[in-house]
Amino acid sequence: MKKAEDFSEWYNEIVEKASLTDKRYPIKGMNVWTPYGWKIMQAIDRHIREGFDGTDHQEVCFPLLVPEDQFAKEKEHIKGFDAEVFWVTHAGLNPLDVRLLLRPTSETAMYPMFSLWVRSHADLPLKTYQIVNTFRYETKQTRAFIRVREIHFFESHTCHADFQDAERQVQEDFDILEKLAEKWCIPYRLLKRTDWDKFPGAFYTVGIDTLLPDGRSLQLGSIHQYNENFSRPYDIKYEDDQGQHKYVHQTTYGMSERLVGSIVAIHGDDKGLVLPPEVASIQVVIVPVLAKGAIDKVTEAARQLHKELKEAGLRVHIDERDVRPGVKYYDWELKGVPLRLELGMRDIESGKITLVRRDIGAKSLNDRSRAVDEVKDMLLTIAREMLARAQKEMDENVVTVDSLDNLPSKMIRTAWCGSEECGHEIETRADKNILGMPIIDEKYDGKCVICGKPTKTPVYLANAM
Amino acid sequence: MKKAEDFSEWYNEIVEKASLTDKRYPIKGMNVWTPYGWKIMQAIDRHIREGFDGTDHQEVCFPLLVPEDQFAKEKEHIKGFDAEVFWVTHAGLNPLDVRLLLRPTSETAMYPMFSLWVRSHADLPLKTYQIVNTFRYETKQTRAFIRVREIHFFESHTCHADFQDAERQVQEDFDILEKLAEKWCIPYRLLKRTDWDKFPGAFYTVGIDTLLPDGRSLQLGSIHQYNENFSRPYDIKYEDDQGQHKYVHQTTYGMSERLVGSIVAIHGDDKGLVLPPEVASIQVVIVPVLAKGAIDKVTEAARQLHKELKEAGLRVHIDERDVRPGVKYYDWELKGVPLRLELGMRDIESGKITLVRRDIGAKSLNDRSRAVDEVKDMLLTIAREMLARAQKEMDENVVTVDSLDNLPSKMIRTAWCGSEECGHEIETRADKNILGMPIIDEKYDGKCVICGKPTKTPVYLANAM
Numbered sequence: 001m002k003k004a005e006d007f008s009e010w011y012n013e014i015v016e017k018a019s020l021t022d023k024r025y026p027i028k029g030m031n032v033w034t035p036y037g038w039k040i041m042q043a044i045d046r047h048i049r050e051g052f053d054g055t056d057h058q059e060v061c062f063p064l065l066v067p068e069d070q071f072a073k074e075k076e077h078i079k080g081f082d083a084e085v086f087w088v089t090h091a092g093l094n095p096l097d098v099r100l101l102l103r104p105t106s107e108t109a110m111y112p113m114f115s116l117w118v119r120s121h122a123d124l125p126l127k128t129y130q131i132v133n134t135f136r137y138e139t140k141q142t143r144a145f146i147r148v149r150e151i152h153f154f155e156s157h158t159c160h161a162d163f164q165d166a167e168r169q170v171q172e173d174f175d176i177l178e179k180l181a182e183k184w185c186i187p188y189r190l191l192k193r194t195d196w197d198k199f200p201g202a203f204y205t206v207g208i209d210t211l212l213p214d215g216r217s218l219q220l221g222s223i224h225q226y227n228e229n230f231s232r233p234y235d236i237k238y239e240d241d242q243g244q245h246k247y248v249h250q251t252t253y254g255m256s257e258r259l260v261g262s263i264v265a266i267h268g269d270d271k272g273l274v275l276p277p278e279v280a281s282i283q284v285v286i287v288p289v290l291a292k293g294a295i296d297k298v299t300e301a302a303r304q305l306h307k308e309l310k311e312a313g314l315r316v317h318i319d320e321r322d323v324r325p326g327v328k329y330y331d332w333e334l335k336g337v338p339l340r341l342e343l344g345m346r347d348i349e350s351g352k353i354t355l356v357r358r359d360i361g362a363k364s365l366n367d368r369s370r371a372v373d374e375v376k377d378m379l380l381t382i383a384r385e386m387l388a389r390a391q392k393e394m395d396e397n398v399v400t401v402d403s404l405d406n407l408p409s410k411m412i413r414t415a416w417c418g419s420e421e422c423g424h425e426i427e428t429r430a431d432k433n434i435l436g437m438p439i440i441d442e443k444y445d446g447k448c449v450i451c452g453k454p455t456k457t458p459v460y461l462a463n464a465m
Numbered sequence: 466m467k468k469a470e471d472f473s474e475w476y477n478e479i480v481e482k483a484s485l486t487d488k489r490y491p492i493k494g495m496n497v498w499t500p501y502g503w504k505i506m507q508a509i510d511r512h513i514r515e516g517f518d519g520t521d522h523q524e525v526c527f528p529l530l531v532p533e534d535q536f537a538k539e540k541e542h543i544k545g546f547d548a549e550v551f552w553v554t555h556a557g558l559n560p561l562d563v564r565l566l567l568r569p570t571s572e573t574a575m576y577p578m579f580s581l582w583v584r585s586h587a588d589l590p591l592k593t594y595q596i597v598n599t600f601r602y603e604t605k606q607t608r609a610f611i612r613v614r615e616i617h618f619f620e621s622h623t624c625h626a627d628f629q630d631a632e633r634q635v636q637e638d639f640d641i642l643e644k645l646a647e648k649w650c651i652p653y654r655l656l657k658r659t660d661w662d663k664f665p666g667a668f669y670t671v672g673i674d675t676l677l678p679d680g681r682s683l684q685l686g687s688i689h690q691y692n693e694n695f696s697r698p699y700d701i702k703y704e705d706d707q708g709q710h711k712y713v714h715q716t717t718y719g720m721s722e723r724l725v726g727s728i729v730a731i732h733g734d735d736k737g738l739v740l741p742p743e744v745a746s747i748q749v750v751i752v753p754v755l756a757k758g759a760i761d762k763v764t765e766a767a768r769q770l771h772k773e774l775k776e777a778g779l780r781v782h783i784d785e786r787d788v789r790p791g792v793k794y795y796d797w798e799l800k801g802v803p804l805r806l807e808l809g810m811r812d813i814e815s816g817k818i819t820l821v822r823r824d825i826g827a828k829s830l831n832d833r834s835r836a837v838d839e840v841k842d843m844l845l846t847i848a849r850e851m852l853a854r855a856q857k858e859m860d861e862n863v864v865t866v867d868s869l870d871n872l873p874s875k876m877i878r879t880a881w882c883g884s885e886e887c888g889h890e891i892e893t894r895a896d897k898n899i900l901g902m903p904i905i906d907e908k909y910d911g912k913c914v915i916c917g918k919p920t921k922t923p924v925y926l927a928n929a930m
Contacts, residue, residue, distance in 0.1 A: 061498035
């Protein structure tokens, strides 16, 4: 299946052929993380931990189950979720007195405890995160990594003394994201959701949206400012330095295994996955090209190279299987290994190594004596260029229009006055979702495509995946 | 509370005071992993991953929920668990067609997939593991880390061509355990459970038992040989090199957050936790001892030392809080940090550092110029001596007897002919559980304490926690 012809089919085929996941588990939308897919997810988790540990967040792990009465405390929140949670009603052979639900996200698990943890201004800011699985009973068509019912999930939850400090947290979240997305070579837009599309209970929601090759947008995560919307029902208060009791202001930040899906979707090609070097569990694969009479020599040289690269901290694998090099090339291209190192007798004699880039297929001859540096440089180049290409592609697929006629399957940038009435009308006429207004100031001058009122901020639309 | 006076109360108090867990979550037996406790669990998980990755196991992650029909396939297994599983019966607003249970362990989630994964002898051995949370509706009194309803759990699952290869796996598991237990400074006995006490569905079960200070045994994990007991109902077959279809032989190995509980229980003292250096998230805490007029100089020297130790790969923390050194000593002793480094003006002038061991309280003056080596050496010494002391204590609390009269609150070693009838009689008369027969050959000559029949293998009894 060709990516350009049928993206959706190509995606389903590639995640299976590259053994990223096994969808044959007997519950729809609950898939098995196979070793190769799990390693990619773990690399992403490691990046997230580095980003959040490095900004003084503390990792915690809260229980999976939430009692129904705790869940029901914030009215908007429960309204937003009660059609899609899984309920535990029995334990052993008996019904439970209080029904328990599987967390769809952890506000209602954490905040009763935050109410005990936060006492005084000295306890603030409280910055925590966890990486856990969450559960949502999706009724739409499921898709590996992108729409599943058991979701590998990152969520940070913070408490602050006031609105301004919570705003600073949101900014810090943007900064953390920028560094993470660079590692993953993923371009994105930060778009402030409409009031009718924000997270249930949030004061405002910023969506992290990327664009898929078929023109649909994919929300990779979101950053929320809660203001006092949760601290009031959950009674999370602190005593300030004047002895006054105040509600905390809260933020959250969530991202999920969709990150894996976006990497597959954005970078993959007709040969298979193309993994960003920071994400790849194997960054370099060495393929010894054995000729008769030189098998021992080439094997030995390849192993020596493997040892050197490994000692230099690279994630390197040597493929010594007894199959033709062509088979090996095919397999590792499918698996998306960023760099292939071919080594044959001719290379050894001339003191060279051959490097082949997965992303663009380019082949180069490099000095054996500088192998470690050459490989490291090339991985950096690959990462930089993968991000730049994806960024360019996304930019090219954002189209600015001043009318809603004949819209292409792309991300649309247009003018909206901001009123709910015009907003709904735009969504209907465009047959797309309003993703929101950009967080970063964009030079813009337009007139609402519905009512004609002038606006200095564009709005983004797309068919959301 | 003193450990020697009331171990049980001391334990409950210490896990709370050292902030290892928060038991105030509104579901009994489902506790919150606080940052400090979670770091200890993560260190243990890291060791486990090293051990299993290093022996060619592959990490996977299977769904949490298991359909009732899959769960019911192995009859003994379901009998063993059906009184203690949590049932998901509804999703959103509707009842589910097939009830789903929260995994109490993952045989029934994994084996339907193994049946698809294993095709030929080339797929064997299949060696997988996962680290996930599991769920058991405990009806006994809960206790942090030791008896909880959401359990942080490690489980390996392997498939082999024949019984002998599965037996080799069991031996490999013993070897992995030995290295892990050394890091955790935990002594244990490997005891083959009786037929009436083995894991539901297992061919045989080896318990990993340690001994608590109050004389009760604590099972830290278990290693199971399944033979074909699961591969038959789950239809996990392979084609051997003769073209014959055969059932695989399986093993599993499970350990849980009880490891954290055992470290607390075995090593802790009346001042708080005593963490093994490999487990401690802070291995060394630097406490600058500031005197008037030398504050800047001492602070600078302490920070320089902090930097050096950190760069040497040590997990080091500098406590610059504005409180008296005595308060800091108290806090870090409670938290169980293995080594305290005190640095005052006198130390600086004489080119020395003061090191204080948490485990035995010993203080020593060491050369500043050799700080990194001294600290590393001392951590190794602490680990070695912690294990040796714990081992000695366990050995001293195993008592060999030839009658069941007046048994002490210890682990008992005695003679049992092996018959089920005598076994039950022993358990009743001794008012203890039979833990099992030792896996490692012990020189022994005895006569069954019930029927008098001679035996060359002792049996171990204890009051199991």
